Amino acid sequence: MGQVLGLWIGAFLTLCVFSFLYRDNPFFRFAESLFAGISLGYYIGTVSANTLAPNLFRPLFRDFPNQAHLLIPLLLGLNLYCRFIPRIAWMARISLAVYIAYFVGINMVQKLQGEVVPQIGATILSPWGGAFTPLDNLILITGVVCVMVYFYFSIEHKGPVGAVSRLGIWFLMVGFGAAFGYTVMGRVSLLIGRMNYLFIDVVRATRQIL
């Protein structure tokens, strides 16, 4: 029974959201605000149960002598919330600096070693050859170079540079077109899921109890 009641609640909330397609109304506003609140509550739940409890509090309480160093991330984490107290808001900068700096450092290595180097390496190819046609490699190399010339704004895009940049724009349009086509696929899939939920899952469950 709890399952069917839940499905009906889900169906009601889904229809509240879809009512926006007709026009803005209080049902949609209610669903929208509930969506925000429930999502934040979900964050609280997952962070508490999956990170703070197992990685911080449980080791601290069960084995404090060996895990006392975990007071460092605890204090740094709590320090972030000083930003909400105007008199000591500046203290949050210390935690923010540590947090941002670490992920920025990872990001730098990740981008250079994980993206720039392998992607350039994969473009260094013999111009004649490819998986589909012998012209594939040439098209790939040309496309990458032209797109990168387009993004180089330190010189004016005129003459030969302008022509190469123009070709880069065409390649970009081709990429954006592919992205648009896939985006249509992605968005439509979400609607398929909701329609399946409303007209198959909810209807079947209701039929079973009637």
Added chain:
Amino acid sequence: MFWKLRLPLILTFLVGCVPVVTFFLAERVPGVSIVPTTVERYMVIIAGFALLLGVVNVVQGSVRRIAQRRPGWPFAISLLAGLLVMGSFGVLSALRVGPFQGLLAGPRGEVTPFLWMTRHFFDPLQAAIFSLLAFYIASAAFRAFRVRNLEAALLIIAAFLVMLGRTPLGEYIFRWAPGGERWLPGLTDWFMAVPNTAAQRGVIIGAALGAASLSLRVILGIERSYLGAKER
């Protein structure tokens, strides 16, 4: 001045260098790997605290909206109600109190309160809000997608190729020809593997170089906007 700006900048430099330096040294110098692994352990925990910063912001804003009876204030009540119920279910699940035995199904397969709320409130709301995009993309395609120049024509040809080639429609169009059902899907496979890859790769390299240079500026203290300070 030291505590409010200099110390954060010094910490940014020191902590920012850890992943960069240890990337090169960790395998060459024994014992160095303890530094990044310890820092990473701490970062996992601090990230949890950071994720919840937004909750405090939203609660403050909603309470103010209700107290000052600003337009739409009743909806702030539903926001806070959802947050409090779901959040408290989550915290009780973390403490494993009474029926709140974890976030997912209990030890005997019973549905926990947090899971019930997730299945019947969180999942439908998340899915429904995002499924509206399907309607919007169809409306935008009809009303705004106009082929005004060569670039737009290229974009639309590419989009059509993907929309046809990535569905069975592409197989049906040329079915009348021998081997025709593979023409469009095959062309789409080539298209995604070659021209699309070329375009995406150019963007990836450009964006990665930009991101790496921004990271370096942050570590060196040139970029300070994340501290609310002006750029040096």
Added chain:
Amino acid sequence: MKLERLVRLDRRIIYLLIAVGTLLPILWRIGFPVSPTPPVQALFARLETLGPGDIVLASFDYGPTTAPEITPMARAVLRHCFERRIRVVAIALFPLGGVTMGGEVLGEMAAEYPALRDGEDYVYLGYKDGTQAAMKLMGASFASVFPFSNAGVPVEEIPLMQQVRNYADIDLVVSFSTNVIGEWWANLVNAQFGVPVAVGTTAVWAPKHFAFLDSGQILGLLGGLKGASEYEHLLVAAYPRLEPLYERAGVYTAMKGMDAQTVDHAIIMLFILIGNAAHFWMRRRESARRPG
């Protein structure tokens, strides 16, 4: 006059057409054929080389916003692993729904194989914050990131986790991702630790992943509902005993979803063509009316 009305068609009529175009194929199945593509076949072929001694790390990096596309591919890949008795360590790195998606999908698939044991053949470690930090730390020690399983069991007491210290003990990572996390498995984990990575991602992010596929940073790619339907098709062709699971009435699968996908694509392409045709006709008429 009619052209102006067509171009300014009320958007709610467009919404209605899309809704009907989506609903009808769901209620009355068409059964369009599915043809696998090389990126999907690559992942399938790799899993076919793995067996009972091997371990796959399945990362649930998506939430309910993209579940209709990604849950079918996650189910198909897990069924494939369980058919071949490949052991699965499952985690979640997406904060908005990853932990429940992972738990529910793994639980559903494991229930279809009662001979498999939790803790020995599969384990769910749950969600962890600090995505990149967690990914890097797993390269040194899984236990440092996940000291307990999602059920609260200490990791050192779990038989499967006694054999998984770090990425060196993982034969393949499969990330079911909704955004940039799939890329991070490629440009962080594969790049720095060399562990093979495959990604099943939402259609919106799929085009970008082709660059990582081409550079060898990922060995297979499932893109959107189409990718999921291709994997299901390959799975049923190789393991015919699974066919009834995909033909069950009322159960959502990617192959069934492609019917509605195909109809909606046709509708949207028609919208674009009609909209442009009307626009060009109107422009021609205006320039013909203009004097000189």
